[in-house]
Structures are given as C-alpha cells and as structure tokens.
Amino acid sequence: MVMAETNVVRADGIFQPVLPKGDVVDMAKKRREPDAEKAKFACRDVRVFYGASEALHGIDMEIANSGVTALIGPSGCGKSTFLRVFNRMNDTIPNARVTGDILMDGEDIYGKKVDPVLLRARVGMVFQKPNPFPKSIYDNVAYGPRIHGLAVSNSELDYIVEKSLKRAGLWDEVKDRLKESGTGLSGGQQQRLVIARAIAVSPEVILMDEPASALDPIATAKLEELIDELKEKYCILIVTHSMAQAARVSQRTAFFHLGDLVEYDDTQSIFTNPKDQRTQDYITGRTG
Amino acid sequence: MSAFESIHQSDRAVKRMTRRRGQELRFRLFGLGAVIAAMVVLAWLTISLVGTGYTAFYQHHMTLEVFLDEAVLDPTGERNAENLRKANFRKIIQEAIYARFPEVSERRQKSALFKIVSASGATNQVRQMAYANPALVGRTLTLSVPTSDDVDQLLKGYIDRDAPEKRRKISNQQIVWVDALKATGEIKSQFNWTFFTGVDSRDPELAGIAGAVVGSLMALAVAFVVSVPAGVGAAVYLEEFAPQNRFTDFIEININNLAAVPSIVFGLLGLAVFLNFFGMPRSAPLVGGLVLALMTLPTVIIATRAALRSVSPSIIDGALSLGASHTQAVFHHKVPLAAPGILTGSIIGMAQALGETAPLLMIGMVAFVTEIPSGLTEPASALPVQIFLWSDSAERAWAERTSAAIIVLLMVLVTMNALAIFLRTRLERRW
Amino acid sequence: MILEIFLLIAVSSLGAFFFGKHLAQSRLALAPVGGLSDRAHSLPGYHGYFAAWLVGLAGFAVAALGLAYPKLFNGGLLLALFVAAVGGGFAFSYRQIGAGFRARIQVERFVKGALLLCSGVAVLTTFGIVFSLVFESLRFFEQVPLLDFLTGLQWSPQTALREDQAGQSGAFGAVPIFTGTFMITAVAMFVAAPIGLLIAIYLSEYATKRTRAIVKPFVEILAGVPTVVYGFFALLTVGPAIRGFAEGFGFSVPTQSAIAAGSVMGVMIIPFISSLSDDVINAVPQTLRDGSYALGATKSETMTNVIFPAALPGIIGALLLGVSRAIGETMIVVMAAGRAANLTGNPFEAVTTVTVQIVSLLTGDQEFDSAKTLAAFALGLVLFVLTLVLNVIALLIVRKYRERYE
Missing domain, CATH: 1.20.5 (Single alpha-helices involved in coiled-coils or other helix-helix interfaces)
Incomplete structure (x- = not known):
C-alpha cells in the first residue's frame, strides 16, 4: 500500500506520519532497525490477581521488537489477562492487581513515573468485539489524535485519518461516507476501523484480543492480511483461540495453560515440534 | 529514556x-x-x-394549687352536670394564680399574670377532672398545667430578653414572675405528651398530632386495601396473561403515564369524581385513601411486575410439566416467589402515599379538626396536611411543632423504607 | 349501608363455596376412578370456588343495579332480586357440579376476568382524569374565552362579591402563571441538572464500590423526603437565608421568592436526574470505555467525548422527566413561592405557579360552578397535558436509546 506524499507532513516531531513511505519511512525504519532483534517487552514473574485469586502465576517472557507474537491456549488460561498487562488495561478493573516487572524498552511500565494514559497511546489495543464509538467514521479515527494533540490543523488531522484508514485497508470502502456513523459498518469493517483508530495514535505496539472472533471467514482473511502488513511497522501481540490463525499470522507463539506460560517458541517449532505434552495435547485437539 | x-x-x-x-x-x-x-x-x-x-418534645408546666371554689362553680350545690357545664372554670384558674402572687392587685397586672399559664389548657384540665368526679368541687387540687406558649418559648431561650419590651411578646414583669417560679421549681419542663396525644388546637401549647396521625393511618389503610390488590392483580395480568395486542399496549402506556401524572391532578380527580359526582363526604379519610390508592397504583404495579420478572421463567415450565394449569403455575409458584418484591414495592408505595399532601388539599382534608376522627367518613386531617397547616403560622412555637411533626413523619418514613430494604435483603432469593 | 351489602354478598359467597365443595366431594366420590378420560376433571375445591364466584357475581350485579338506579328499585324489590340472583347461582351450581364439569377452567376464567378488571382500574383512572378535567374546563371556557385564558396578562380570579367592589372583576389571563411556573422550573433545573449529572458521572465512573454503596442511598433519601417537608425547609431556612444573603449586598428579597422555591425544588429533583442518568451512563457498553482508554484517553476525556455523547438521548430523557416533575410539584411552591400573580422575569420576586393557583382556588369554601373554581380545572388540564407530553417524549427517547444498546 503506497501512501501519496502530502505536504502536511511536519518534521518537528509532534506529528510523525503514520506508517509513512519514502523518506519518512526510512526515518521510521532507522529508529527501529538497530534494535530489531532486541526485546520490546521483558516480563519477569508477572502475576495478576483478581481480588484474592491469582489468574496468572508468574510469567517470564520476552516479546520481540517486531513481528507478530501469538498467545494461544484454552479459554480461561489467562492469555487475555496477560495481554491487558501490556497497556495496563487491568488498571481499569476494580480489584485487579499486577505484580512483577514488565519492561518496555527497558523501562518498567508499572513504574511510579509512568502515566498509564500515555502508555496506552504507545501501546494500542484492538478488542474481541469491534467497538467503534457511536460517532462518524472520521471522528472515530480522529478521536485519538485529537486527545493527544497530534495534529495542529484540520488538514493535518484529515491527513492522519486518511493515512490510518488507508493503512487499515478501509479507505476505499469508506472514503465517500466519512461522516456516517462508524456503527453502521459491517463487523469486519468495524474491526478494521478500530485498527485504523489505534494506528492513528502512532503506537509502537498493537495488542489484539481475539480480533477475528466476531468476524466471518472472509472478513477474517482480510484482517489477517492486514496484520501481516502491519507487522512490518509494529510490534503486534495477538491473542487467538484459533491455532490455524496463530500459525498463519504469527512468527512466535506462546502457549498458556491455567495461568502458566507452558511453552514459547517460534511458531513453526510450536506447531511442528511441541516440547511440552500439554502443548501437544492442545494443538492436536486433545484438550481445549 | x-x-x-x-x-x-x-x-x-x-x-x-x-x-x-x-x-x-x-x-x-x-x-x-x-x-x-x-x-x-x-x-x-x-x-x-x-x-x-x-424543643417541641418537651414543654414547661406550672404546678398550681387550684381551689375548686364551690361558690364559683356550683353555687346551688346540686353538683349536676348541667351546672358544671355552665360553670366558670376560667375564674378558678385565675384565682389560683392570683393566690400565688397575692401582692399583685392591679387589673392589668393580674391579666398579665394570668397569661403565664395556658388559659384554655388549664381550664380544660380542671373541667375534665370536675366532670369526671364532681365530688372534687370544694377541694384544693395540686395540678400541673401547661404554661402559655410565650412562657414556654422564653424558657426555651427563643425570646430575646434583651430586646426592647415592646417588641417582645412577654413583658419585663412577666419575666420576673416566670424566673421566680422557675427558681422555686414551680415551673418545670417535662416530656411533651400533649404533642403525641393531642389534636389540632389554636394554642400551640395544646396542639398535638394524634388526630392527624389517626387520619393518616385511616387514609393509608384505605389506600392499602384498594391499591395493593388492584395493583398486584393488574401486574399479574399484564405479566402473565395479557395477550400481545393493542389493548394491552394501551394499558401499559396508561400505567407508565399515570406514574408521572402530578399528584395534584389526582386530587382534582378526587374532587370532581368522588366528591361531586358520587357525592362522597368532604375531608373524609375514605376519599383521601381512594385518591392516594389511585396515585400509588402505578408504583405497586411497576414494582410487582419487576418482582414477577425477576422470578425465573423455568419455574412456570416446571409447574406446567407436572400438569398444573397456567393459572395454577402462576399463583402457586410465581406469585409466592415474587412476594418479597411485591411487599417491598407496596411498602414503598405506601410510604409515598403517607408523605403526600397536595391531593388531600383538593378533597378538603385540610380542615381544622379538633377531634380524633372516629370513622372513615368523619372529617379528618393527615400528618403532612397538619404540617402544612401549622407551617402557615408565624409564631416560633408553631415552627417548633411543625418541625417536630416533620421529624415524626420522617422517622415513620425512614422506618418504612428500612423495613422495605430489610425485607428485600432478608427474603430475596438469589437465582 | 354499602358495608352491609358487601358483607351480605361475602357471606353468601362463602356459603356457596362450602356448598359447592361438599356437593362436589359427594358427587365425585361416586364417579368412576381409573383411566384418564373418566376421572373427575377438577378438585372439589374448584367446584366450591366456582359456586362462590357465581353467587358473588350475581349478588354484585344486583347491588350495582340498585346503586346505579336507586329510584327504580325500592328496598323490598331489591332484596327480592338479590335473593333470586343468589338462589339462581346456587341452583346453577347444583346442576353443574359433577365429575364431568370442568370447574377449574371456569374458575380460572373468572380469575383472569378479575385480573383484567384490576388492569382496567388504571385505564379508568386515566379516563376519569381526562374526562373530569376536560368537562370542567369546557364549562370554564364557556365563561372565559380560551384565548383570553391563554394569552391574558392579568390574573385576579377573585370575582366580585358585591357590585360596588372595585378591581375585583375576575381576570383569568394565565400568562403570569405560566411564566411563574416556567421560571421556577428553570431555577430548579439550573440547580438539579448540573448537580444531578455530575453526581451520576462521579458515582458511575470515579467512585469506588464502597463510596457508591454509601452515597447512593443518601442521595436517594432526597427523593423520599415528602414535598411538604421541602416546602417548610424553603420557608423556614432557605428563604430567610437567601433574604439575608441578598440584604448583605443591599438588595431586598422577600422570603417567598422564585429562587427560594426553585432551588429547593432543584434539590428534590437531583436524585431523579442522578439515578436516571446513572442508569443511562451504565448502559453505555464497557467496550466503548475500553476502546477509549486503550487509545490513551483519560477518564474525563472518555466521559466527555465518548460516553456522554453516547448517553445523550437518555440524559435528555432524564432531564425532561425532571422538568415534568418540577412543573407538577405543588407543596414546595405553595409554601415558598408566594401567591401573587406577578408577571416578572426576576427570580428574586415572589411568583405563582399553575399548581399554587389550583390549590388557592380550591381550598376554602367554594361554590362549584363559579368561574373561580372551574379555572382550577382548566389549569389542571394545562398541567396534565404539559406533563403528559413531556413524559411521552422522554419515555420515547429513553426507549429508543435503550434499544440502541440491546
């Protein structure tokens, strides 16, 4: 997907074009490349409690800086809970408590100085059920840039909206009805709108919580295609209950079982040569 | 970084x-x-x-030596009711208080002196005693009679002693007397039983809420008897039996709108229909109760429907599968299970009715009633109406009693609501 | 008299129950026992209920007839009719009761009929309200033209008792009343809308469960306080407080004023707005909140940009219900707003409202046909129509809103 160059790109760092191509792309790549193989997140002994019950029992894991990492496991295994650790969405649940260290680029995201609101701007999230705001398509995408002050002019905002929608592969379908409500779109379109909404904030990471579970197969295929393109620019974590999906879109896969991280490896290895019996049972369909 | x-x-x-x-x-x-x-x-x-x-819950009384002078009360010595009815008990009280201050002789001073006690309160008290026991005539009694409201207010500290005498309701001389009586213990404060046992009066020191409370209870009883069965019946019909048609929709819309009709409109309905069309008596708790019943009907219906809805429909299926008819399933299983919710809704509806004033004004339950009503068709007042009536009087003594009546009303309402909450949590079944 | 009639009907009905039950017991005992089809259909008790209903209804019919046309029937005739009807009920039950008689079906039919009748009470009440208001209002408008009533600027309903009384011609221009009502409602909503909404927002988005559990009942107490208590509070405390406050600035404000009555009324309406808005805000799906938080929005940004717009229709509905409450509220304004029909835009003056005028026109001695009394019904009609329209609109908006998130 090639972005048209526009003259509203500002170079002062307030607004970085979302997924730019050409010169600006190089700039973005430069930022990323030196540490491409380093971990984006490093987790040590992460535990999550809901009230008194422990949902995650000490997870140690490193998430690669690029590519797609899939979290799989039977329902109730804690994979979604784990995903919500990375953007501190668990903070919004009363009684939920997270312990252990989660370092993002070496910085503890649960540190005292970290504002979860700003963290969430850096770590976007896409939910299981598409949740567009009951606003126009345009306002849905523009909402994030507006609250974070990413655009100083309307034309700049238009630019961000357009780029984000293009990047999410939705532009051609909605460009003539940007003023219509986002809730009027189909499920697959809504989910891509929500991704565009997340992209518009210029995150570094995108968390996806079973993003295809509410979609039909065709919309799912489109979404997977999109994830495949996005992985070039973003560190993506995806929770999925579909092993086929994990195999298709991810480079690395982590298998969770009853709140424990059982196995974490290249996707290839997990699916062809699982080392743990539980993993094997799960991927061969004996449990689940 | x-x-x-x-x-x-x-x-x-x-x-x-x-x-x-x-x-x-x-x-x-x-x-x-x-x-x-x-x-x-x-x-x-x-x-x-x-x-x-x-401060309305206590009141100052004065101990008075009263000589029931035969020469004044019953000069003929017949001791019959006829003579006692005509007798001048007021003079007895006057003499009693003049006797306490023999040094006072000037007429205006005497009149000021008499104003220390509640004239009608003390007179009535002595009269009642003499009626009940004519043999008392000729004897000297030691009585505790209420002081006048001005004296009471003075001793409660509501009258500014430093204010110029002309702007006070009580004169310097009276203050001296009262202070003397207070010092000797002849004037004492005691619990104000009159407030709870008395009826409405022109004199604040004699006024009580008993009449209004009885009126309220009667109206509430009528409202309960009418609105709870009708409300529960309507709710059961709409939830369980009503067919899906326009008439049912119409009833539903009706109920929702009735819930929001201003209460005063129900009063107008009562006036036009119950009083003018059916010719029912004015000021009667029966009519008041009917108006309140119509007013609380939507509350009862809505609460009952919510209670019925919260019962799992599987109960009905279970009963039907055993061969019960639909009616049996509803009345044997669903309604009993919804009973706590229905009860709670009814209590809340009744609490609402108890506090309501405006519709009662429309049907004339706003009269000055000096007797405890003895029947549903007798003129009566109601507690909130009594509050409204008293609030109109400017004197401090009335403000005090109005507030006290409000405290009583609020206590009853809090108790009713607490009871409703208690029943709900206690009897509620979790599904 | 009425009580005696009821008692008579009740006793006959009770007698019929035992009669029917015993009859059924003896007849059903003789019925064949065995296969499904020849077993008795209903339990003896249902036969008893059937007889009781039948007799009771027959008695009621006669009693209603007697009450409706007291002139047509004298006491003796009525008693004869009653005995005949009740006897007929007994006789019919005697013939019907037996193994083959489906008493339960009949009884259930009676029960459903009675339940339907109960629902009918609500409908009858509405009809009663509409008919009595419209009927009396029409009589009023025979004396005072509708246009004068709706557009007249002068309200002095005291009609002249003697010919020579001046200035007592009886003017029924309701505009000052409407403006007074409007002003007090405006003051009330000015107090209730922001406070109620902010309470709803705070309780639903910020307060901990514990705080919410403590604060919510306290706010709701405000809704349970009888209006006469608020009225006294306005008269005794708030009115003088406002007067004292204004005197501090050199203004003279009467104790009874639009602002005193309106602000206390606002306090009364706070819980309606807060609990309705609370429901509405809670009905906004959590996924929308999550979506906004995940983009890095703060709670207040989420509230103002996402939740509030999504909940707006419901909140408007809540506000309209609040307005309807304010317009129909009586005691606070009767006690604290004054009675003089001032045509003024100044909330620090005494004004009057529709409800106040209804009360002052109808309390005290009155002849029912005078324009003065009938005017109260015309005002009542205005009040009823106004609140009805507001409620219908509010309910429609709220219902539409609910459907959106279901």
Missing part, C-alpha cells in the same frame, strides 16, 4: 499530559463537589429541622 523515542514521550507530549491530568483532576473534583453539595443540603435540612423541632 529508552532507545526508542516515541512521539508520546516527547517533551511536548509530557507537558500536554500534565495539562490533561489537570483537566482530569478538575473534572473529578467537580463530581465530588456535586456529591458533597447534595450531602451538605441533606445535612442542612436535617440539622435545621432537628434544630428547630427538638
């Missing part, structure tokens, strides 16, 4: 974040402020009512 500098970590973003956090805090404080404002008003209301009202 990390290796990657996100735009969200730029100085500008951080600065902006400080501002956003400030907005967030302000927003939150506004919300908290609103909550506090509401609590403050509630506290203000409570404090202002209790502050004015608590």
Whole structure:
C-alpha cells in the first residue's frame, strides 16, 4: 500500500506520519532497525490477581521488537489477562492487581513515573468485539489524535485519518461516507476501523484480543492480511483461540495453560515440534 | 529514556499530559463537589429541622394549687352536670394564680399574670377532672398545667430578653414572675405528651398530632386495601396473561403515564369524581385513601411486575410439566416467589402515599379538626396536611411543632423504607 | 349501608363455596376412578370456588343495579332480586357440579376476568382524569374565552362579591402563571441538572464500590423526603437565608421568592436526574470505555467525548422527566413561592405557579360552578397535558436509546 506524499507532513516531531513511505519511512525504519532483534517487552514473574485469586502465576517472557507474537491456549488460561498487562488495561478493573516487572524498552511500565494514559497511546489495543464509538467514521479515527494533540490543523488531522484508514485497508470502502456513523459498518469493517483508530495514535505496539472472533471467514482473511502488513511497522501481540490463525499470522507463539506460560517458541517449532505434552495435547485437539 | 523515542514521550507530549491530568483532576473534583453539595443540603435540612423541632418534645408546666371554689362553680350545690357545664372554670384558674402572687392587685397586672399559664389548657384540665368526679368541687387540687406558649418559648431561650419590651411578646414583669417560679421549681419542663396525644388546637401549647396521625393511618389503610390488590392483580395480568395486542399496549402506556401524572391532578380527580359526582363526604379519610390508592397504583404495579420478572421463567415450565394449569403455575409458584418484591414495592408505595399532601388539599382534608376522627367518613386531617397547616403560622412555637411533626413523619418514613430494604435483603432469593 | 351489602354478598359467597365443595366431594366420590378420560376433571375445591364466584357475581350485579338506579328499585324489590340472583347461582351450581364439569377452567376464567378488571382500574383512572378535567374546563371556557385564558396578562380570579367592589372583576389571563411556573422550573433545573449529572458521572465512573454503596442511598433519601417537608425547609431556612444573603449586598428579597422555591425544588429533583442518568451512563457498553482508554484517553476525556455523547438521548430523557416533575410539584411552591400573580422575569420576586393557583382556588369554601373554581380545572388540564407530553417524549427517547444498546 503506497501512501501519496502530502505536504502536511511536519518534521518537528509532534506529528510523525503514520506508517509513512519514502523518506519518512526510512526515518521510521532507522529508529527501529538497530534494535530489531532486541526485546520490546521483558516480563519477569508477572502475576495478576483478581481480588484474592491469582489468574496468572508468574510469567517470564520476552516479546520481540517486531513481528507478530501469538498467545494461544484454552479459554480461561489467562492469555487475555496477560495481554491487558501490556497497556495496563487491568488498571481499569476494580480489584485487579499486577505484580512483577514488565519492561518496555527497558523501562518498567508499572513504574511510579509512568502515566498509564500515555502508555496506552504507545501501546494500542484492538478488542474481541469491534467497538467503534457511536460517532462518524472520521471522528472515530480522529478521536485519538485529537486527545493527544497530534495534529495542529484540520488538514493535518484529515491527513492522519486518511493515512490510518488507508493503512487499515478501509479507505476505499469508506472514503465517500466519512461522516456516517462508524456503527453502521459491517463487523469486519468495524474491526478494521478500530485498527485504523489505534494506528492513528502512532503506537509502537498493537495488542489484539481475539480480533477475528466476531468476524466471518472472509472478513477474517482480510484482517489477517492486514496484520501481516502491519507487522512490518509494529510490534503486534495477538491473542487467538484459533491455532490455524496463530500459525498463519504469527512468527512466535506462546502457549498458556491455567495461568502458566507452558511453552514459547517460534511458531513453526510450536506447531511442528511441541516440547511440552500439554502443548501437544492442545494443538492436536486433545484438550481445549 | 529508552532507545526508542516515541512521539508520546516527547517533551511536548509530557507537558500536554500534565495539562490533561489537570483537566482530569478538575473534572473529578467537580463530581465530588456535586456529591458533597447534595450531602451538605441533606445535612442542612436535617440539622435545621432537628434544630428547630427538638424543643417541641418537651414543654414547661406550672404546678398550681387550684381551689375548686364551690361558690364559683356550683353555687346551688346540686353538683349536676348541667351546672358544671355552665360553670366558670376560667375564674378558678385565675384565682389560683392570683393566690400565688397575692401582692399583685392591679387589673392589668393580674391579666398579665394570668397569661403565664395556658388559659384554655388549664381550664380544660380542671373541667375534665370536675366532670369526671364532681365530688372534687370544694377541694384544693395540686395540678400541673401547661404554661402559655410565650412562657414556654422564653424558657426555651427563643425570646430575646434583651430586646426592647415592646417588641417582645412577654413583658419585663412577666419575666420576673416566670424566673421566680422557675427558681422555686414551680415551673418545670417535662416530656411533651400533649404533642403525641393531642389534636389540632389554636394554642400551640395544646396542639398535638394524634388526630392527624389517626387520619393518616385511616387514609393509608384505605389506600392499602384498594391499591395493593388492584395493583398486584393488574401486574399479574399484564405479566402473565395479557395477550400481545393493542389493548394491552394501551394499558401499559396508561400505567407508565399515570406514574408521572402530578399528584395534584389526582386530587382534582378526587374532587370532581368522588366528591361531586358520587357525592362522597368532604375531608373524609375514605376519599383521601381512594385518591392516594389511585396515585400509588402505578408504583405497586411497576414494582410487582419487576418482582414477577425477576422470578425465573423455568419455574412456570416446571409447574406446567407436572400438569398444573397456567393459572395454577402462576399463583402457586410465581406469585409466592415474587412476594418479597411485591411487599417491598407496596411498602414503598405506601410510604409515598403517607408523605403526600397536595391531593388531600383538593378533597378538603385540610380542615381544622379538633377531634380524633372516629370513622372513615368523619372529617379528618393527615400528618403532612397538619404540617402544612401549622407551617402557615408565624409564631416560633408553631415552627417548633411543625418541625417536630416533620421529624415524626420522617422517622415513620425512614422506618418504612428500612423495613422495605430489610425485607428485600432478608427474603430475596438469589437465582 | 354499602358495608352491609358487601358483607351480605361475602357471606353468601362463602356459603356457596362450602356448598359447592361438599356437593362436589359427594358427587365425585361416586364417579368412576381409573383411566384418564373418566376421572373427575377438577378438585372439589374448584367446584366450591366456582359456586362462590357465581353467587358473588350475581349478588354484585344486583347491588350495582340498585346503586346505579336507586329510584327504580325500592328496598323490598331489591332484596327480592338479590335473593333470586343468589338462589339462581346456587341452583346453577347444583346442576353443574359433577365429575364431568370442568370447574377449574371456569374458575380460572373468572380469575383472569378479575385480573383484567384490576388492569382496567388504571385505564379508568386515566379516563376519569381526562374526562373530569376536560368537562370542567369546557364549562370554564364557556365563561372565559380560551384565548383570553391563554394569552391574558392579568390574573385576579377573585370575582366580585358585591357590585360596588372595585378591581375585583375576575381576570383569568394565565400568562403570569405560566411564566411563574416556567421560571421556577428553570431555577430548579439550573440547580438539579448540573448537580444531578455530575453526581451520576462521579458515582458511575470515579467512585469506588464502597463510596457508591454509601452515597447512593443518601442521595436517594432526597427523593423520599415528602414535598411538604421541602416546602417548610424553603420557608423556614432557605428563604430567610437567601433574604439575608441578598440584604448583605443591599438588595431586598422577600422570603417567598422564585429562587427560594426553585432551588429547593432543584434539590428534590437531583436524585431523579442522578439515578436516571446513572442508569443511562451504565448502559453505555464497557467496550466503548475500553476502546477509549486503550487509545490513551483519560477518564474525563472518555466521559466527555465518548460516553456522554453516547448517553445523550437518555440524559435528555432524564432531564425532561425532571422538568415534568418540577412543573407538577405543588407543596414546595405553595409554601415558598408566594401567591401573587406577578408577571416578572426576576427570580428574586415572589411568583405563582399553575399548581399554587389550583390549590388557592380550591381550598376554602367554594361554590362549584363559579368561574373561580372551574379555572382550577382548566389549569389542571394545562398541567396534565404539559406533563403528559413531556413524559411521552422522554419515555420515547429513553426507549429508543435503550434499544440502541440491546
């Protein structure tokens, strides 16, 4: 997907074009490349409690800086809970408590100085059920840039909206009805709108919580295609209950079982040569 | 700082974040402020009512040596009821108080002296005793009679002793007498039983809420007997039996709208239909109760429907599978299970009816009633109406009694609501 | 008299129950026992209920007839009719009761009929309200033209008792009343809308469960306080407080004023707005909140940009219900707003409202046909129509809103 160059790109760092191509792309790549193989997140002994019950029992894991990492496991295994650790969405649940260290680029995201609101701007999230705001398509995408002050002019905002929608592969379908409500779109379109909404904030990471579970197969295929393109620019974590999906879109896969991280490896290895019996049972369909 | 500098970590973003956090805090404080404002008003209301009202629960009485002078009361010595009815008991009281201060001889002074006690209160008290036992005539009794409301207010500290005499309701001389009586213990404060056993009166020191309370209870009883069965019946019909058609929709819309009709309109209905069309008596608790019943009907219906809905429909299926008819399933299983909710809704509806004033004004339950009503068709008042009537009088003694009546009303309402909450939590079944 | 008739019907009905039950017991005992089809259909008790209903209804019919046309029937005739009807009920039950008689079906039919009748009470009440208001209002408009009533600027309903009384011609221009009502409602909503909404927002988005559990009942107490208590509070405390406050600035404000009555009424309405808005805000799906938080929005940003717009229709509905409450509220204004029909835009003056005028026109001695009394019904009609329209609109908006998130 090639972005048209526009003259509203500002170079002062307030607004970085979302997924730019050409010169600006190089700039973005430069930022990323030196540490491409380093971990984006490093987790040590992460535990999550809901009230008194422990949902995650000490997870140690490193998430690669690029590519797609899939979290799989039977329902109730804690994979979604784990995903919500990375953007501190668990903070919004009363009684939920997270312990252990989660370092993002070496910085503890649960540190005292970290504002979860700003963290969430850096770590976007896409939910299981598409949740567009009951606003126009345009306002849905523009909402994030507006609250974070990413655009100083309307034309700049238009630019961000357009780029984000293009990047999410939705532009051609909605460009003539940007003023219509986002809730009027189909499920697959809504989910891509929500991704565009997340992209518009210029995150570094995108968390996806079973993003295809509410979609039909065709919309799912489109979404997977999109994830495949996005992985070039973003560190993506995806929770999925579909092993086929994990195999298709991810480079690395982590298998969770009853709140424990059982196995974490290249996707290839997990699916062809699982080392743990539980993993094997799960991927061969004996449990689940 | 990390290796990657996100735009969200730029100085500008951080600065902006400080501002956003400030907005967030302000927003939150506004919300908290609103909550506090509401609590403050509630506290203000409570404090202002209790502050004015608590003194009405005690009252000053004066111990008086009363000589039931035969020459005054019954000069013929026949001791029959006829003579006693005509007798001048007022003079007996006057003589009694003049005897306490023999030094006072001037007429105007004497008249001021008499104003220390409640004239009609003391007179009535002696009269009642003489009626009940004519043999008392000729004897000397030691009685505790209520002081006048001005003396009572003075001793409760509501009359400014330093104010110029002309702007006071009580003269310097009277203050001297009262203080003397207080010092000797002849004037004492005691619990104000009259407030609970008495009926409405022109004199605040004799006024009580018993008549109004009985009137309220009667009206409430009528309202309960009419609105709970009708309301529960309507709710059961609409929830369980009503076919899906326009008539049912019409009933539903009706009920929803009735719930929001201003209460005074129900009063107009009562006036036009019950009083003028059916010719029912004015000021009667029967009519008041009927009006309140119609007013609370939607509350009972809505609460009952909610209670019925919260019962699992599987109960009905279970009963039907055993061969029960639909009616049996509803009345044997669903209604009993919904009973706690129905009860709660009924109590809340009755509490609402108890506090209602406006419709009762329309049907004339606003009369000056000096007897405890003895029947549903007798003229009566109601507690909220009594509050309204008393609130109109400017004297401090009335304000005090109005507040006290409000305290009683609120206590009853709080008790009813607490009972409703208690029953709900106690009897509620979790599904 | 009425009580005696009821008692008579009740006793006959009770007698019929035992009669039917015993009869059924003896007849069903003789019925064949065995296969499904020849077993008795209903339990003896249902036969008893059937007889009781039948007799009771027959008695009621006669009693209603007697009450409706007291002139047509004298006491003796009525008693004869009653005995005949009740006897007929007994006789019919005697013939019907038996193994083959489906008493339960009949009884259930009676029960459903009675339940339907109960629902009918609500409908009858509405009809009663509409008919009595419209009927009396029409009589009023025979004396005072509708246009004069709706557009007249002068309200002095005291009609002249003697010919020579001046200035007592009886003017029924309701505009000052409407403006007074409007002003007090405006003051009330000015207090209740922001506070109620902010409380709803605070309780649903910020307060901990504990705080919410403590604060919510306290706010709701405000809704349970009888209006006569608020009226006294306005008269005794708030009115003088406002007067004292204004005197501090050199203004003279009467104790009874639009602002005193309106602000206390606002306090009364706070819980309606806060609990309705609370429901509405809670009905906004959590996924929308999550979506906004995940983009890095703060709670206040989420509230103002996402939740509030999504909940707006419901909140408007809540506000309209609040307005309807304010317009129909009586006691606070009767006690604290004054009675003089001032045509003024100044909230620090005494004004009057529709409800106040209804009360002052109808309390005290009155002849029912005078324009003065009938005017109260015309005002009642205005009040009823106004609140009805507001409620219908509010309910429609709220219902539409609910459907959106279901």
